[in-house]
Amino acid sequence: MGRFFVQRLGVAVLVAITVSIIGFALLRVSGDLAADLAGEDATPAEIAEIAALYGLDRPLHEQYLTWAADALGGDLGQSLFTNEPVMDLILERVGVTILLSVYSLVLALGIAIPLGVLAAIRANTSIDRAALGVAVFGQAIPNFWFGLILIYLFGVLLRWLPISGSSSFAHFILPTVALGTAVMPALMRLTRTGMLEVLEADFIRTARAKGLRPGAVFFKHALRNAVLPVVSLSAVSLGFLLGGSVIVETVFALNGIGLLAYESILRSDFPVVQSILVFVSLAYIVLTLASDLINARLDPRIRLG
């Protein structure tokens, strides 16, 4: 277990460094930042001045090393737009995004796993088809549109729930439903496929031959084997939610990191964009590491080699 963990951690660190370099380089080559910042009718001299001010005239690797050294020390620079420290901007907003993402994943898993198991146990029956219908609905419906419908139904018509802001748990319910619905189908299908495959396994026949109750056969013996890929996909989904909830954050006026990224891209606020990029990649890396560790806990063949 120890060696497994160290290996995975080593890989994660390497990936983190690579991602930050690529992210950094892409932002710099995507356009002339100094020219963007200086404005449309700036003279070449003004542009050069701005480039010198932000160190944009130095070689790329030097710029990266300076940025990386500062970042490691907790200094992500300042927003070009508000002049606030980027760290503060991100910390202010990240809580909302993390809460929304975690709620959405929990909701998605809470539906996907029981529904996937049920669909597999009752494969090719009307229950299975109903589950498939739910999945197709979740996958097909654009989540901003679904969000708007939720707002109209529960916010405007029924007036049960607040429709914008993030000051209480109730504020998170509708956006959580909108996002959870989007990530649930893939998790449900994976659970169903995994269960169908595992239910054919010899050891499931053994479990039945032992006279175990159906609950023990399905949930103890089958699910634990079927759920391994679902853990990995959950990690990816959570990463996606952390970085990709721009639209839902906008629809529900949730002041999260997605909204911040969107605004910052429009304003060419590159220190903020760069930092969010790294934040989201780090989140992916940490989540992948976490899913590896969970899978190792669940499957002794991974843990013990």
Added chain:
Amino acid sequence: MTSERDTILRVRDLSVDIPVPSGTLHAVRNVDLSAIRGRTLAIVGESGCGKTMTALAVMRLLPGRARLRAREIGLEGTDLRSLSDKAFSAIRGNRMAMIFQDPMTSLNPVYPIGDQLEEIHIRHRGSGRREARERAEYLLARVGIVNPGTRLRQFPHQLSGGLRQRIMIAMALMCDPALIVADEPTTALDVTVQAQVLHLLKDLQAEFDMALILITHDLGIVARIADRIAVMYAGRIVETGSSRQIFAAPTHPYTQGLIDCIPYPGKTERRTALGSIPGIVPSLVGDAPGCMFRNRCAMAEERCRDGGNVERSVEDGHSYRCVHPVERLRGTMVPS
């Protein structure tokens, strides 16, 4: 004589049909069996003849699509056909247990061995973890595993095939069953381990006073182990008798063929092709009147097309299904 009390399992007229795209596959047809306390019944036949389906039918573990018909499936006086699935599962693993062919895939890879043994005792005996663990440890030692305490904490992938099959045997014994069905328990094992595992089964059967149904395609290994033998071909039992009767006086041409295939050290060159009867098993799909063995049988005649499935008696406890009389089959007398 065996009393009614000693007949642990009685199966009468068991058939298993499986719907397949091309029609109905008759995996098992009109099979009669009984298993007796302290005795071993061997079911022998080539691959695909319905041995596993027969066992799974008795255990109610058939694949979902398969359809079962039987006049009787009685275990220790209970008619299993009348039981609900729930009531049946209380008997499975408890009064009757099954050992499967492939020990490498028959254990759950994600749980320790101990857990997989203990849960049976906990389920059927309502015992606590401690008591179940003691039972598991005792049985692992009994099936010849050293350091049972350590083994119980290990996972299947850490153990060899031979060890795993011993564990499957211990698993079957957890609740002291009256009947064990072992489906080719040694086929997946190294030759050297095969004999050990078979002897272990035989010893345990005597010690626990169980009925044993041993399924195998290798007639060679049953000679010393089985009390009775049922020879299956294409879903039917074509000959049944005591071990002595079958080996001393094999009657059905298929049984004779199987016996001719057993390699004897030093004698093999006198026999026909080593290891197999020429020809292939006919398709089991659709209705096929007549003897299913006729396309491979040296004695096949016109009347084998629609006859041959009537049971004839050789002597007490020994019967076969073939249109030819015993004398013809043995070649001792020539009637016409």
